[in-house]
Amino acid sequence: MDTLTGKKIGFIGGGRMGEGIFSGILKAGLIPPEDLYVADIVDQRLQELQEKYGLNPINSSTNEGIKQLIDQVDVVFLAVLPQVAPKLLPFINQCLDLERHYVFSIMGGVLTSTLEETLTQVSLVRIMPNTPMSVCAGCAGIVPGKNCKPEHKAMALEIFNQIGLGLLLPEPQIDPLTGISGCGPAFCGIMIQALADGGVYLGLSRADAIKIAAQTLVGTGKMVLEQGIHPEILKDNVCSPGGGTIGGTVSLERDGFRAACINAVINAVDRMNEVVK
């Protein structure tokens, strides 16, 4: 990875998604931990992250901490909740050097045009990541802002393709991507636990049942991605005539599994957009 060589990366917000991304970046060896800076308002969290990753922690309870972070880095990730953005963005804008800095925002539901109302001249990219970035198996939608320099768009694609799948998409398609991949790890977690419940009911240990369910989701996803098998054909290939899988499939259909998944994606997006209204 050449584009990140010598670059310093800063995260404003060291929460679950920020950690998901920077742990993936460190795992992929894109930068050493001494070039990673994380600002948060919770000291205990910063200490935890510093002990785990050897990164540079900065307390940003006051604006001084934000300035200190920006002064140290080239790339500024905005990894706070969208509700925090209106208070933070004007100060961040004052601290940025337009020649040196660029901003990658991962805030759910916050459009590039909304960011640009405050960060008027800044080269910025909106990214919708997901937590599997922490194991370099994430999925990210990527939207360059109107002032984004080509090298920053290329860098976003390069980083996110190293820690998962990075997809350049028109902005209106970020909402549906968020419903599937941004929120999806929660839905998949529920599915793994529910499948495991079935296994436990039938006598497996909880630990074995979870391992078996998780590996089944991973393997099935790999077949779709690597072999290009349509999910419906994949399903047909497992259903032996008169066999067990068709019995389970009939039961899923009767219990509204498909509708439940479709509605989860749609409701997640509706809810997220209510928050940023």
Ligand SMILES: NC(=O)C1=CN([C@@H]2O[C@H](COP(=O)(O)OP(=O)(O)OC[C@H]3O[C@@H](n4cnc5c(N)ncnc54)[C@H](O)[C@@H]3O)[C@@H](O)[C@H]2O)C=CC1
């Ligand atoms: N969790 C997920 O799976 C995903 C989250 N996102 C987006 O990522 C962003 C962060 O989400 P999470 O990490 O889940 O939230 P989180 O609540 O785990 O983390 C947010 C962090 O920001 C810190 N913070 C609050 N004010 C701050 C300030 N002034 N300066 C520095 N840090 C401050 C909080 O202490 C906290 O550690 C959100 O905008 C969310 O929409 C996007 C995709 C997936």
Ligand SMILES: O=C(O)[C@@H]1CCC=N1
């Ligand atoms: O729940 C949320 O709003 C964020 C955005 C996508 C995943 N987590």
